[in-house]
Amino acid sequence: MDIVYIRGLQVETVIGIYDWERTIRQTLCVDLEMATDIRAAARGDDIERTLNYKAISDRLIEFISDSEFLLLEALAEEIATLLMDEFSIPWLRLKLGKPGAVPQAQDVGVVIERGEAF
Numbered sequence: 386m387d388i389v390y391i392r393g394l395q396v397e398t399v400i401g402i403y404d405w406e407r408t409i410r411q412t413l414c415v416d417l418e419m420a421t422d423i424r425a426a427a428r429g430d431d432i433e434r435t436l437n438y439k440a441i442s443d444r445l446i447e448f449i450s451d452s453e454f455l456l457l458e459a460l461a462e463e464i465a466t467l468l469m470d471e472f473s474i475p476w477l478r479l480k481l482g483k484p485g486a487v488p489q490a491q492d493v494g495v496v497i498e499r500g501e502a503f
């Protein structure tokens with residue numbers, strides 16, 4: 386199994402359970418690992434045969450920017466479903482960090498794995 390990844394993608398959005406959080410935009414940090422087999426793309430030197438991290442980053446930015454979830458958990462599940470459906474990803478590991486949420490912590494958030502690796 387091979388991995389195409391995106392690390393440290395920063396996106397501003399409305400997210401949080403408190404009233405004050407519904408009135409501001411906060412920065413989330415996305416780390417994403419996606420299972421794939423890169424051999425066909427490598428053989429053909431062909432972007433069409435692999436997971437295009439630029440296209441996936443653009444989709445993530447669009448979706449997260451437009452969303453207004455309360456919980457990171459809810460956003461993470463929606464992102465996983467969307468990416469697996471739209472880009473035919475069999476397995477992914479997604480980390481959503483909310484670095485500003487707890488001032489005493491460097492970062493807080495969730496990590497999920499969905500699908501089956503091969």
Ligand SMILES: Nc1nc2c(c(=O)[nH]1)N=C([C@H](O)[C@@H](O)CO)CN2
Pocket residue numbers: 400401402403406455456457458483486487
């Ligand atoms: N497991 C979670 N815990 C908390 C979340 C969350 O989304 N998932 N959210 C908050 C607040 O919105 C927080 O980020 C404000 O500082 C608290 N705990």
